[in-house]
Amino acid sequence: ETGVTQSPTHLIKTRGQQVTLRCSSQSGHNTVSWYQQALGQGPQFIFQYYREEENGRGNFPPRFSGLQFPNYSSELNVNALELDDSALYLCASSLGASGSTDTQYFGPGTRLTVL
């Protein structure tokens, strides 16, 4: 086990709704990264937070946003859900001094289905 937890496990939403996914990182890990994994694909980087500040973003629109809290928890928020947002959402924590390539430890993911 990686010590990274995510909730909920599964979630079903309808198009246009908003969703919040949660992640709890390993204690002491200052960096959290979020990835979207479509069925049959590798994970794609959404964004990363280091000490509560966004520290990099992939090719995702602004309706994907995040927060990181001092207690090693974090959130991914998605507004105006689209059908293509259906995927497994993964968070990964790392020790993460900014600019480092520390090992990333993944949680089990949240399976989001948009109808």
Place this chain on the structure above:
Amino acid sequence: GENVEQHPSTLSVQEGDSAVIKCTYSDSASNYFPWYKQELGKGPQLIIDIRSNVGEKKDQRIAVTLNKTAKHFSLHITETQPEDSAVYFCAASFGGANNLFFGTGTRLTVIP
């Protein structure tokens, strides 16, 4: 940005045989190359990683090789067991970003 290609997409081997999965990357600045195993319904689990100052790394039945000149790296699993059956992903990353670029995955099936 970085582009990681992974082959093959599926691989079936007999128990006890070896399995090799290959990846290529495009950005010469990449310097960290992890391999993850993902079982059904679970998140990716790190199995081995290598940094660009090393050409080979081994951990029991698993080894990874890196050729920086050719920009490719490979995963080698020896003496495969049925519990090795899973989807394997390679990834690449470079300092300053610390986000991982993943390959498209290889579904490994070990036949008892």
